[in-house]
Amino acid sequence: MGYTVKDILQIAITSEAEAQTFYLHLKNKTDQYFLKEQIAGLAEEEGRHKNAIAALMKRKGVSATVSAERMESLELPSLAFDPEKSLSELFELAKGGEDAARRFYASLAEVVEGEEERALLHYLSEMEASHYHLLDAELTAIKHFERFDDFNEMMHAGP
Secondary structure (H helix, E strand, O other): OOHHHHHHHHHHHHHHHHHHHHHHHHHHOOOOOHHHHHHHHHHHHHHHHHHHHHHHHHHHHHOEEOOHHOOOOOOOOOOOOOOOOHHHHHHHHHHHHHHHHHHHHHHHHHHHHHHHHHHHHHHHHHHHHHHHHHHHHHHHHHHHHHHHHHHHHHHHHOO
């Protein structure tokens, strides 16, 4: 079964909206001021991605095409927030979502016909890769400082 560009972009919008919601919940999972700010920034960026995709859909509609012979399954895993999971587990989940989104956009950039679409997909793929690396760095810090937070609550208090 082939996907239309509209289908693909709708999958992308849904994925970006799920990521935005996930990050909005995740920021409330920590009391660390700087980490909250970092996560809030990710949520805002996912919202901008969603808006960029929606704008492309509005401009292009379904007129662009994807080569059916190169099309693969494009479903993205759902990114659902589970308040019972630890902060580290949620960061691991988010990293997996960002990596899946990166691969999704990169594979689409290879098959979509249209320079504007291809440029947007490459950009989104790179942004998802940067989110992955940011989450990875924060996860390392979380794991390193988890014990320190147990006896120094003011470590991440912020201004």
